[in-house]
Amino acid sequence: MDLLSELFSAGVWDTEPPEMPNWIKWIHRNMSENHCDICLRLDECWFSYDNKPTYPHHQYCHCILEPLSYDEVLNNATSISDYSKFDPYLFDPENLYQHGKQKMFENWGYTIEDSQWLKEEFEKQALEKYVSGEYKLGLLNKYGQRISIRIEIPRKDKKDTVSFISGWMVWPNGKINLSTPYGGE
Template structure:
């Protein structure tokens, strides 16, 4: 029988241990930049950065309910992440990511559609806790989220990893439209 950590905690606390809010407490002069970036961020109860984050970390994890995350979570992808960044019409960024999207039949004219689709799918997956924790540094905690879109050049669909930054109060922000760490 499978008995997960969240099952165990539900039994312990008598309620579903769904989500946590990372809370940094000002209890010392030493404000570590990583904990400050995590302050106020929401994570699935079984998928959050290691806590305590380091010896003498004063941060706490507050339980929040599934309904709170559902009502508060938002996903934002800046239009500029697609036009000009992803499709790179001036060949300025030279990352070659445009070639992948172009080979699936997409062009810079799809930027708005992609922005909306990325936001919709990433929000659904974030709310389900269907993300992978990526790099955490003084800029914040990154998440990887799988996005699936139809191919426009032929039948079928294509899945790839996108990179997001976790912001306070249930917001996630697109970092990179293809690839993530």
């Protein structure tokens, strides 16, 4: 049973509620003149306690981890993806980006007409996985912390599903933003 169903049945049947996942808010404190680009980017970002950037991040890192209630995570985390990540970027109708990624989606029966559906589906699945802690930490640098999230969509040409990795950037206050719709199998 997943956590949300467990919470629900605990409420309905008055059974022992499941343990809440631990989440933290990364806080960068200004303790010196030299601001560290990386810690500044992590400021106010939310992570599952078990799946956060290395902490302390380096020698003399003054950052702290503030506990975050799981209610706040469930109620306030958001995921967004720009429509342009699909149209024109992914389907690349003008052959501007030349990454060839649209060929896979077209093989699975998708066209540029599906961009809005894909955008909403990516946002929905990524948010569910983010709040469940089901993401992988990727590159962290002065532009921010990337995470990767597996997306699964039905094939339109036959009864089957395909899954692949999408890339997201973590922003403050529980927001994740799609950077790469298809980042590999």
